[in-house]
Amino acid sequence: MSTVSMTVNGEAVCGKVESRTLLVQFLRENLGLTGTHVGCDTSQCGACVIHVNGKSVKSCTMLAIQADGADVTTIEGLANEAGLHPMQQAFMDNHGLQCGFCTPGMVMSALDIVNRSGHELDESTVRKELEGNICRCTGYHNIVKAVQAGAKAMGGS
Amino acid sequence: MYEFNYRKVASVAAATEAMQQAEDGKFMAGGQTMLPTMKHRLASPSDLIDLGGVAELTGISVENENLIVGAMTTHAAVAASAEVQQAIPALARLAGNIGDPAVRNRGTLGGSIANHDPAADYPAAVIALGATVQTSKRAISAEEFFTGMFETALEDDEIVTSVSFPLPEAAAYMKFENPASRYAIVGVFVAKTGGEVRVGVTGATACAHRGLRLEAALGGELDAGGIDAVELPVEQMNSDIHASAEYRAHLVKVMTKRAVEACQ
Numbered sequence: 001m002s003t004v005s006m007t008v009n010g011e012a013v014c015g016k017v018e019s020r021t022l023l024v025q026f027l028r029e030n031l032g033l034t035g036t037h038v039g040c041d042t043s044q045c046g047a048c049v050i051h052v053n054g055k056s057v058k059s060c061t062m063l064a065i066q067a068d069g070a071d072v073t074t075i076e077g078l079a080n081e082a083g084l085h086p087m088q089q090a091f092m093d094n095h096g097l098q099c100g101f102c103t104p105g106m107v108m109s110a111l112d113i114v115n116r117s118g119h120e121l122d123e124s125t126v127r128k129e130l131e132g133n134i135c136r137c138t139g140y141h142n143i144v145k146a147v148q149a150g151a152k153a154m155g156g157s
Numbered sequence: 158m159y160e161f162n163y164r165k166v167a168s169v170a171a172a173t174e175a176m177q178q179a180e181d182g183k184f185m186a187g188g189q190t191m192l193p194t195m196k197h198r199l200a201s202p203s204d205l206i207d208l209g210g211v212a213e214l215t216g217i218s219v220e221n222e223n224l225i226v227g228a229m230t231t232h233a234a235v236a237a238s239a240e241v242q243q244a245i246p247a248l249a250r251l252a253g254n255i256g257d258p259a260v261r262n263r264g265t266l267g268g269s270i271a272n273h274d275p276a277a278d279y280p281a282a283v284i285a286l287g288a289t290v291q292t293s294k295r296a297i298s299a300e301e302f303f304t305g306m307f308e309t310a311l312e313d314d315e316i317v318t319s320v321s322f323p324l325p326e327a328a329a330y331m332k333f334e335n336p337a338s339r340y341a342i343v344g345v346f347v348a349k350t351g352g353e354v355r356v357g358v359t360g361a362t363a364c365a366h367r368g369l370r371l372e373a374a375l376g377g378e379l380d381a382g383g384i385d386a387v388e389l390p391v392e393q394m395n396s397d398i399h400a401s402a403e404y405r406a407h408l409v410k411v412m413t414k415r416a417v418e419a420c421q
């Protein structure tokens with residue numbers, strides 16, 4: 001076992017992990033942050049997407065020990081006392097979810113798109129950039145709308 | 158995934174030493190293939206030697222008419238690099254169409270070619286551009302590097318340090334992608350360098366290779382007129398749930414024509 005320490009959603013945390021402990025396991029099992037989901041074992045579904053040092057990664061395809069010293073943001077780090085993050089609000093307003101299983105990964109990927117491509121996103125950009133996020137319910141239509149609306153709202157705030 | 162010893166190293170020399178000391182060690186770049194493989198217990202190394210902290214393995218530069226990309230440079234970094242976009246725009250586009258954004262943020266050039274998945278994109282570019290793979294021990298030409306399905310010329314303790322791509326006059330990559338994984342069902346990279354036109358083919362057969370029959374039909378020109386008449390060995394093509402051998406043979410020609418046209 002080794003000790004890892006990192007910043008998660010602005011808070012310094014540490015814990016004991018095996019070498020093989022995945023970052024998503026550390027978040028869910030050690031820290032109780034169960035918003036980050038696991039939907040596959042092939043690194044394809046994107047339900048586990050979080051940000052590590054400002055970039056989107058699949059937390060099922062990274063070891064906790066690799067994130068030692070990193071700055072991590074999960075879905076739990078977005079809302080504050082004032083309410084939901086504009087991107088979360090946009091998913092709600094646009095009916096961008098049904099069962100909600102894919103939603104945390106979708107929202108984290110959406111924020112990564114905004115970071116790289118700005119607030120005015122056309123439909124084809126959003127669809128292309130969400131290639132690594134699979135949804136079994138919605139048919140993506142409203143997710144795309146939500147991401148566009150959320151991006152715009154973030155620009156206005 | 159079975160437990161292993163995690164070894165973080167800061168230099169190529171330390172990585173080599175760690176590998177030599179390990180009973181059954183493996184290098185890890187971004188883990189985008191290594192970790193899924195270990196989860197499925199298709200690999201269970203005694204030691205995992207993480208190259209993530211080896212600064213000397215990242216970076217992009219242009220020197221003496223060559224674009225040099227460090228092995229640990231991520232696909233996202235290659236795609237976004239102004240230097241790559243200017244020197245070999247087709248390579249930047251190729252990197253920007255590997256997998257998805259999260260995979261591109263971790264996956265690396267060195268890991269992609271060392272792994273040599275028969276459906277990976279980079280091998281087609283390495284071959285068509287006539288690149289040289291620089292390792293911790295030697296320089297290996299593209300054609301000698303890829304030896305078979307998931308097989309390369311690398312020795313167990315040999316590390317890819319960078320790849321050197323001679324600057325082409327024109328180049329383009331076309332992939333017919335699997336809609337779920339984005340891996341190439343067939344990918345063809347065409348490059349004109351020093352008056353010679355080379356074709357690199359991935360996804361079609363067990364091993365990324367030079368399309369010599371296609372090159373002969375092109376005869377050094379970026380004119381796809383002769384491609385339809387080329388006969389490809391269907392029996393050597395991969396056949397799986399994604400595409401039959403006949404379909405892959407057809408796709409190789411279609412992708413070649415599109416790549417040649419995109420070069421113009």
Ligand SMILES: Cc1cc2nc3c(=O)[nH]c(=O)nc-3n(C[C@H](O)[C@H](O)[C@H](O)COP(=O)(O)OP(=O)(O)OC[C@H]3O[C@@H](n4cnc5c(N)ncnc54)[C@H](O)[C@@H]3O)c2cc1C
Binds near residue numbers: 042229
């Ligand atoms: C969902 C998904 C979609 C993908 N889609 C595509 C796609 O469309 N096209 C495509 O080409 N690829 C695709 N990939 C693969 C991706 O490009 C990875 O970059 C590639 O698999 C290598 O990963 P890595 O760099 O993290 O290397 P790792 O997984 O860490 O390592 C892979 C292998 O290379 C060895 N290795 C790594 N670096 C070195 C080095 N410097 N020297 C010697 N050996 C080394 C390791 O020991 C290991 O055997 C996809 C992957 C995923 C998970």
Ligand code: FES
Binds near residue numbers: 038043044059
């Ligand atoms: S759980 Fe499916 S990509 Fe991570």
Ligand code: FES
Binds near residue numbers: 096136137
């Ligand atoms: S809302 Fe159910 S998986 Fe996307």
